[in-house]
Amino acid sequence: NGIGIDRSLATLLSQANLTNSDTWQVLYFPINSVPGADRSKVRGEERFSIYSLEDYQAPASQLASQFIQIWPVADGSISGITSGETIRSAMPNVTLTMHDLYPDSQVFAKIYKGASNLSATGQIVPGSAQIIYEAVPQDRTLTLTDWDTVLDDDGQWTIDLMTTTPFGTDRLASVTFNLDRIIKVNGSVTTAE
Structure with missing residues (x-):
């Protein structure tokens, strides 16, 4: 280390x-x-x-x-949700696992509507941002809970695990999923006299 x-x-x-x-x-x-x-x-x-x-x-x-x-090259993974998965209710807890994060780096999860796209700006998922102040590469694990608030519409979404270092910004992992929370009810109204 x-x-x-x-x-x-x-x-x-x-x-x-x-x-x-x-x-x-x-x-x-x-x-x-x-x-x-x-x-x-x-x-x-x-x-x-x-x-x-x-x-x-x-x-x-x-x-x-x-x-x-x-120093080793940083890597990471996103678990709790899989690419192509369709979510029809509340968002599941998601675990971000990161290895060998550089000193003086920032790590965060960003989410945006649509397919995976490196140039997408997106929004930082609350609770996912961390700054690494250590002198040697570090490992971190974060669990995201109750993060539905950043998803304002149904459709295809992508969550990227990102790190920003003195050398640039890199994507460590990415998962694209579908959100379908619309409930459709078929029914009829009848009266009796």
Whole structure:
């Protein structure tokens, strides 16, 4: 999770030399070198250092060094309601499950009428917004109850689980459902004399 990293266990992965001081050289590195089968879920830390080479006037020395934290990509799910489901009464309780939310990020559920659409503005579902103030990625679970008030009409609706980070806004999960709360009654009125 990024806390308590033992930097003494670090190993040198690669190095490259700048051979000509008269021209710029571009050095290419993989996205990250932290080991793990699922590349979207690796976490750890990498260090990039620049050293001078030893010559007849001075020994080799470190000129600069920076640590880079590697965080997993956030993901999430919506349960309690399924895509394509038709709801004919009160809205069920919905559980929002989120993993690896970035520090300084916001997470919320937005709902809008119609099919799934990334550019839809929608309305934030009451009780779904949270701000992550922690220093490392966090997991959260929220349960939405009594959220009928944001549904003002029958038809097709979509609920998106969103996160906004310093890097942009991403959709973590989406469910499209149908709302049909109209009650139709067939009857007749008769009189007897």
